[in-house]
Amino acid sequence: xxxxxxxxxxxxxxxxxxxxxxxxxxxxxxxxxxxxxxxxxxxxxxxxxxxxxxxxxxxxxxxxxxxxxxxxxxxxxxxxxxxxxxxxxxxxxxxxxxxxxxxxxxxxxxxxxxxxxxxxxxxxxxxxxxxxxxxxxxxxxxxxxxxxxxxxxxxxxxxxxxxxxxxxxxxxxxxxxxxxxxxxxxxxxxxxxxxxxxxxxxxx
Amino acid sequence: xxxxxxxxxxxxxxxxxxxxxxxxxxxxxxxxxxxxxxxxxxxxxxxxxxxxxxxxxxxxxxxxxxxxxxxxxxxxxxxxxxxxxxxxxxxxxxxxxxxxxxxxxxxxxxxxxxxxxxxxxxxxxxxxxxxxxxxxxxxxxxxxxxxxxxxxxxxxxxxxxxxxxxxxxxxxxxxxxxxxxxxxxxxxxxxxxxxxxxxxxxxxxxxxxxxxxxxxxxxxxxxxxxxxxxxxxxxxxxxxxxxxxxxxxxxxxxxxxxxxxxxxxxxxxxxxxxxxxxxxxxxxxxxxxxxxxxxxxxxxxxxxxxxxxxxxxxxxxxxxxxxxxxxxxxxxxxxxxxxxxxxxxxxxxxxxxxxxxxxxxxxxxxxxxxxxxxxxxxxxxxxxxxxxxxxxxxxxxxxxxxxxxxxxxxxxxxxxxxxxxxxxxxxxxx
Ligand SMILES: Cc1cc2nc3c(=O)[nH]c(=O)nc-3n(C[C@H](O)[C@H](O)[C@H](O)COP(=O)(O)O)c2cc1C
Ligand code: SF4
Ligand code: FES
Numbered sequence: 125x126x127x128x129x130x131x132x133x134x135x136x137x138x139x140x141x142x143x144x145x146x147x148x149x150x151x152x153x154x155x156x157x158x159x160x161x162x163x164x165x166x167x168x169x170x171x172x173x174x175x176x177x178x179x180x181x182x183x184x185x186x187x188x189x190x191x192x193x194x195x196x197x198x199x200x201x202x203x204x205x206x207x208x209x210x211x212x213x214x215x216x217x218x219x220x221x222x223x224x225x226x227x228x229x230x231x232x233x234x235x236x237x238x239x240x241x242x243x244x245x246x247x248x249x250x251x252x253x254x255x256x257x258x259x260x261x262x263x264x265x266x267x268x269x270x271x272x273x274x275x276x277x278x279x280x281x282x283x284x285x286x287x288x289x290x291x292x293x294x295x296x297x298x299x300x301x302x303x304x305x306x307x308x309x310x311x312x313x314x315x316x317x318x319x320x321x322x323x324x325x326x327x328x
Numbered sequence: 329x330x331x332x333x334x335x336x337x338x339x340x341x342x343x344x345x346x347x348x349x350x351x352x353x354x355x356x357x358x359x360x361x362x363x364x365x366x367x368x369x370x371x372x373x374x375x376x377x378x379x380x381x382x383x384x385x386x387x388x389x390x391x392x393x394x395x396x397x398x399x400x401x402x403x404x405x406x407x408x409x410x411x412x413x414x415x416x417x418x419x420x421x422x423x424x425x426x427x428x429x430x431x432x433x434x435x436x437x438x439x440x441x442x443x444x445x446x447x448x449x450x451x452x453x454x455x456x457x458x459x460x461x462x463x464x465x466x467x468x469x470x471x472x473x474x475x476x477x478x479x480x481x482x483x484x485x486x487x488x489x490x491x492x493x494x495x496x497x498x499x500x501x502x503x504x505x506x507x508x509x510x511x512x513x514x515x516x517x518x519x520x521x522x523x524x525x526x527x528x529x530x531x532x533x534x535x536x537x538x539x540x541x542x543x544x545x546x547x548x549x550x551x552x553x554x555x556x557x558x559x560x561x562x563x564x565x566x567x568x569x570x571x572x573x574x575x576x577x578x579x580x581x582x583x584x585x586x587x588x589x590x591x592x593x594x595x596x597x598x599x600x601x602x603x604x605x606x607x608x609x610x611x612x613x614x615x616x617x618x619x620x621x622x623x624x625x626x627x628x629x630x631x632x633x634x635x636x637x638x639x640x641x642x643x644x645x646x647x648x649x650x651x652x653x654x655x656x657x658x659x660x661x662x663x664x665x666x667x668x669x670x671x672x673x674x675x676x677x678x679x680x681x682x683x684x685x686x687x688x689x690x691x692x693x694x695x696x697x698x699x700x701x702x703x704x705x706x707x708x709x710x711x712x713x714x715x716x717x718x719x720x721x722x723x724x725x726x727x728x729x730x731x732x733x734x735x736x737x738x739x740x741x742x743x744x745x746x747x748x749x750x751x752x753x754x755x756x757x758x
Binding site: 147148207211212248301311 | 343345346415456457492493508509510513514529570578658663672
């Protein structure tokens, strides 16, 4: 068996136990596997299959339906919205600027796996269009120029943790709504930073 | 400014409206306590029926009526739909980030009424921050005895689990959502059976939107009749509208329905009128799936039934405003591309039709369109949704396919000469 480290294993068992049937935990467990392996791997799929009583082919078949289970994402996943509200306010120009600055075309990853750049559909930030996310942390009201500065900052400083509030303050513009108080947590991988899946980092 | 049921707490307490401490200090969980101590589940359902609250997820189905369809078998489940991915919509995100306890309390009230002991909130995967806020609230509620065993000293048990999706708009459709929550591909199921009869793992299941559920604490505190006294008949209560596009003041606004579109888009404390003093060209009244309205409709009332009379819908409450500089072909392409991208592929007319329409629109935009392309677009639409009626005819498994025809029908109805100019003169000049 390809068991995970005890902490991860404990999380996995707790997650699987929260559902009427263990197979409901396939999605959450795939996030755990991605965090552990830096992307979705055959070993990760096998472990999720063992934990849920499915076959690896079944797990793979589920994973392939969704866009967020990526095999080899870069350290920074930059997702630029080009759906209607962002389209009306220049989302495509932001995407082009990010592609130019990173040298990565939409949907691809660079050679050293630093950046993955993708265009995505609505991020639920339409009032703050155009919007993007870095590792699923939202930045609203970005200009093409600010998006390029953001990419340069990531390349030069390679921060371990991505925090929405910090990015919004430095690179964002008008938000979709008043975010209220900031938070300390941030993303440590191109996986949603959600504590039960073990992907958030408590702040300083 | 806005009428305060859902946003009242966050507007009054910017710094900590998401915390348990503030929630309790502002009367939070009193409705749940009262329901558990003084009301039977049927009495709770009766209040919700009396409120005439209609679902806020898109279809506007009366909440209490849906609850009445829940089959008797146990176990049964409650699923809160927080998949919010209809382009233009960002209201549930604000409710999740800024007042998550209101949702947790609403879910507990619903669960008590429905005899549910296991509930789920399905949050779209890209909503990492809203999910963190909600998860924290859930943990606080467990610690304070508002979730778990013997809630608030009663004999009622409830487990609530926050479940993250993984990037697929179609999972907002309730049967696709249930498949996804079962650890399957998020493909819509053929209905009937409806979830209330055979939902999660084939068990009776109620699926409600975040905003719908967030109204319940107020309804229990003030009574269903008080809610039913707000707003016009058929559109009771307040409603959240997500304003985006070319307005001066984009954002989420809580309003009493029955105001006019002019009030909503141009009101000083609402949309604030058009950016840079430009003219209004069109707006989409209920998310990308809704047929568009144009300036001649500005003085129509904003209600569910009036929208239906005009051949469109309030849908998810997303109002996307386009000024006179908008290229309607490019805007329609953005929406059609969305549906092509999100089609799950089960039904041929939806899978093939959406990508075909995308290719034709791309061709027109490139300046390589042909005059016959206009009727071709309508033919493809008619093949997806025969007759191009409203409400749309549905031959596909779910309403996504028919939704993709909305932007095509809209530009042909309101802007046909402009589209024609593009295919005769060619190119971006049109
Ligand atoms: C393609 C499609 C996408 C949908 N997306 C959502 C969504 O993101 N959120 C939501 O609450 N309802 C969505 N719905 C509606 C749900 O199927 C369902 O009607 C709703 O969650 C019921 O809640 P309500 O009665 O409280 O409105 C969608 C429907 C379709 C057909
Ligand atoms: S209409 Fe489209 S999205 Fe809906 S089930 Fe059919 S193919 Fe899938
Ligand atoms: S359209 Fe871009 S965030 Fe909604």
